[in-house]
Amino acid sequence: MVGDARWLEPDELATWMSFAALMFKLPGVLDYQLQRDSGLTHFEYLVLAGLSESPGRSRRMSDLAGFANGSLSRLSHVVKRLEQRGFVERRPAEDDGRITVATITDSGYEFLVAAAPGHVATVREYVVDVLSPEQLAQLKDIADTILAKVDPGKDC
Numbered sequence: 239m240v241g242d243a244r245w246l247e248p249d250e251l252a253t254w255m256s257f258a259a260l261m262f263k264l265p266g267v268l269d270y271q272l273q274r275d276s277g278l279t280h281f282e283y284l285v286l287a288g289l290s291e292s293p294g295r296s297r298r299m300s301d302l303a304g305f306a307n308g309s310l311s312r313l314s315h316v317v318k319r320l321e322q323r324g325f326v327e328r329r330p331a332e333d334d335g336r337i338t339v340a341t342i343t344d345s346g347y348e349f350l351v352a353a354a355p356g357h358v359a360t361v362r363e364y365v366v367d368v369l370s371p372e373q374l375a376q377l378k379d380i381a382d383t384i385l386a387k388v389d390p391g392k393d394c
Contacts, residue, residue, distance in 0.1 A: 264364065271360040276353035281308060282316055283357060286325060286350040289342035296341040298331065325349055 246254060269280040278286070288305040289295055297305070303313040317340055320326040325346030331337035342350070369377060 267364055268357070268360060272353065272357055275356040276349070278353060279316075281306060281312075282320060283350070283353060285313065285316055285320065285340075286342055286346055287354075289326065289340060290347055290350055294341070295347065296339050299328075299338045299340055302340055320346065 265280060272278045272280055272283050276283075284306040285302060288302050289297055299313060299317070300310060302317075303310045306313065308316070317326050317328060321328065323346075325343055327341050327343055328338050329341070331339045365377075366374065
C-alpha cells in the first residue's frame with residue numbers, strides 16, 4: 239500500500255504543515271485567554287454561547303453536543319460542572335421525557351456576556367485583524383469546504 243500512496247508535493251506539504259500547526263496552536267491560545275480571564279475552557283464557552291443563542295436559551299443536549307463539536311459524554315461532564323457553578327440547568331424535555339434539555343441561567347448568561355469581550359478581542363487579535371477582508375472571505379470559503387467534507391450533515 240505504501241507504494242500506492244499519493245504523497246504530498248512540496249507546496250502541498252508546506253500548506254498542510256502550516257494548517258496542522260494552526261489547528262494545534264490556535265485552540266490553545268483561545269483556551270488560555272478564556273481560562274485566564276474567565277475561568278472557562280473554550281468548550282465551556284461554546285456550550286454557554288450555544289445555549290445563549292438558542293430560542294428560550296435552551297437546547298437539547300444532543301443538539302448542543304453537535305453545536306459544540308463534542309461527544310454527548312463530554313458535554314454531560316461539562317454541563318455538570320456548569321450546573322455546579324449555577325450557569326446551566328438541566329430538565330427533561332416537555333414533549334419527550336427521555337430527552338434532556340439544557341438552559342443557560344441568568345447568572346450563566348451574565349457571566350458569558352462578561353467573558354465575551356475578551357474572547358472576541360482574542361479572536362480579532364489572532365485571526366480577524368491579521369487578515370485582509372479578501373483573506374477573511376477566502377478563509378471562510380476554505381473552512382466551509384473542509385467542514386462540508388469532515389462533517390457533511392452540519393451546516394457551516
